[in-house]
Amino acid sequence: MRATVLSAPREVHIDQVPDARIIEPTDAVIRVVVACICGSDLWPYRGFDPLPETGRRMGHEAIGVVEEVGSEVRTVRKGDLVLMPFAFSDGTCVFCSEGLHTACTHGGFFSYHTEGAQAEAVRIPFADGTLYKVTAREDDKALLPHLLTLTDVMGTGHHAAVTARVRQGTTAAIIGDGAVGLCGVIAAKRLGAERIILLGRHPDRIALAREFGATDIVTERGDAAIEAVRERTGGLGAHSVLECVGTEEAMRTAVGIVRPGGAIGRVGVPHHEGIPAGPTFYNNITISGGPAPTRAYMDELLPDVLEGRILPGRVFDRTLPLEQVAEGYRAMDERQALKVMLVP
């Protein structure tokens, strides 16, 4: 079958690989209906993450149709349309029971610890605990993009908002105008934030953020951004800061704009050493977040997607056939595309 492999920084291509197949009795194999490229895929693409010598199978978000299940799989069967969250999880361990599937004692991340989803098919470990069955049609082109975001970016934006403790009537600031940041805007609005300040600089993304509910846009960076947010919040800062980037500058900005007693929800994969210990202490700042348990959030977010109350799939601004995956990475790397959907 065909699958996306990153063999070296910026060298991403379609390879012929062995067909996905059942290995453990708890596995399933899904045929990929739609997959996509994540902002976090750009870290290894740009050479910021170490690569295995044999390259890395890319992709961790997909909607698929179950092709085959192992003998111990109980909750999905051949023909089911399913969401594949970016992490696999056994569904039964203490952390899965608590809704923190990304800490599953037997789990891991697609593309890092097992195959990738930018492919014709994927083997799914712990199919019962990982896959989420939906009752949509695989040819529902209008609905699929929105559903696809529940496998990562919408669930991740929601996690940022939850861990940043967004509440009714509060002020939320979102750092980053990528797909996760924009889904963070949706999540902040959905949880009742009254002021929603997006820190971003790209006109198309800003326009989408406004449609999603952003009330203020801050295009400055660094100290100027901190000052701009403070000006807009009566000098106090934002109750909640959604850190959707992962760089040292983004964290520094988050600490600078959060209100005393407020919270920072981190979902940008950190590519920096430390969180400043002093200013966060003296201001009683809560820092939270991490890899989002998107599997756990599907129950809560799915009805809003199915009933059209939120439209997170609008973050996809380009659709390409799987063969053109390299073009998709190039476009996202150069910020010509916000998020690229791939159709095998």
Place this chain on the structure above:
Amino acid sequence: MRATVLSAPREVHIDQVPDARIIEPTDAVIRVVVACICGSDLWPYRGFDPLPETGRRMGHEAIGVVEEVGSEVRTVRKGDLVLMPFAFSDGTCVFCSEGLHTACTHGGFFSYHTEGAQAEAVRIPFADGTLYKVTAREDDKALLPHLLTLTDVMGTGHHAAVTARVRQGTTAAIIGDGAVGLCGVIAAKRLGAERIILLGRHPDRIALAREFGATDIVTERGDAAIEAVRERTGGLGAHSVLECVGTEEAMRTAVGIVRPGGAIGRVGVPHHEGIPAGPTFYNNITISGGPAPTRAYMDELLPDVLEGRILPGRVFDRTLPLEQVAEGYRAMDERQALKVMLVP
């Protein structure tokens, strides 16, 4: 009047200073009944904090009797017995209203931003927002030590437990066997923790921790301490970690022993640069805490003290006349005393 001044590292003495007096109409002056030395006083004593050229007036915990009030003071009057929390606060700003008095927009810390409490008397800025009236007698020698802890260490231990999200039935680990750590044990038990693991090494303090409710003691340090806590928690770590020290090693230990999805409540004044960004992210750890709003916690903690359900005053193992303050610092610095009470 006589007051304690730290003029250089380890040079602490009683000076004659101008009498405390009303400056603002919102001030009060209290005569100090009992004060004490805090573990955090040892940072400047040991030379870790910069000192003003004229020295620093020490002490931030006291019980006093109101001697005089300014023309705008409404809630306390001459003769009242009052608790003086380590921070002064106006009681009316947005943060005070939210219960975060240590972020008061007009507030500050005793000894840093105004006079110190290891003295015969103290000027209290914003007396209405700062002082907390109690209906005890100033000669109640049995009760006063317990009340005195509400001005800092018991409120701070409680803050560590609250921000570390201690809940009924969970496992809490406390780093540090100083007075705050021991009060953290009381707080964790009070909030319902089922397992309470104290990381400490001093036999007297360990004995007291056990009386306060610690179920497990870990005397190892560094990686061995991390391993010992993990062994005692089925490899998972503690739901809540109360970091009551403030060093880099203490934070590293906290990150090493907290369970995925768990929380670290920091109350040790940080004397290190950064909180590790990566491991806290991948494990969805919440880091919270800061200077405790002890003024806000008095309502909740006072009844337990008055009715004898908690006995935090047992952390005082030595009482000295104010004149012997230098001996008190020496004893605490050399760990011969856990916490020293001073009587002017």
